[in-house]
Amino acid sequence: MTKVQSNYDQQFNIKTSDIQMGIHRSYTYHRYEPTPYAALDRLMESYKIQPHDHVVDYGCGKGRLNFYLANRFGARVTGIEMNETFYEDCLLNMKSYQGKNLHTIEFAQTFAEAYEVPHTANRFYFFNPFTIDIFRTVLNNILLSVEQSYRAVEIILYYPAPDYVFFLENHSMFRLKLEVTLDEYERNLNERFLVYELAF
Secondary structure (H helix, E strand, O other): OOHHHHHHHHHHOOOOOOOOOOOOOOOOEOOOOOOOHHHHHHHHHHOOOOOOOEEEEEOOOOOHHHHHHHHHHOOEEEEEEOOHHHHHHHHHHHHHOOOOOHHHEEEEEOOHHHOOOOOOOOEEEEOOOEOHHHHHHHHHHHHHHHHHOOOOOEEEEEOOOHHHHHHHHHOOOEEEEEEEEOHHHOOOOOOEEEEEEEOO
């Protein structure tokens, strides 16, 4: 855990830094690993979240992104987590949270593909939480929501899986809007953010 990560967790009075260890028993859902705070800071130098945005974090783990975005931008952030233990950790973090805009944070314990995308949601965050099959289903759910309530939406990928990128660039209605590379990880081309926007 880096000093930056520790300071944010201490500032917010939450616990999000542990990585899931041991054997992960799901073939479709991947293990929990939080996005580094330093990476989030770098992204937000180029990509702004507005207070009126509604961000959905698929595979939110212990809620790190939710607390970070709520505190920094005042945006509404919904964390989707299928793991009961992590969901309970999110609720515990909500109780101890000492940052701003607690009222804009919410969590739902459900499978990503079963989550009904609200018509207010316009930003969707993924840190490789599941397989490409589930990702395609989630994108279809997002597009169905847009059909029902027209709005601009964007997909944010951290450490993007090659099959996610291939699908978005070859078989979807999304186009690349922004790429943010992380200099400190320059030897690893996967250490980057990709932001895709829905092309109408």
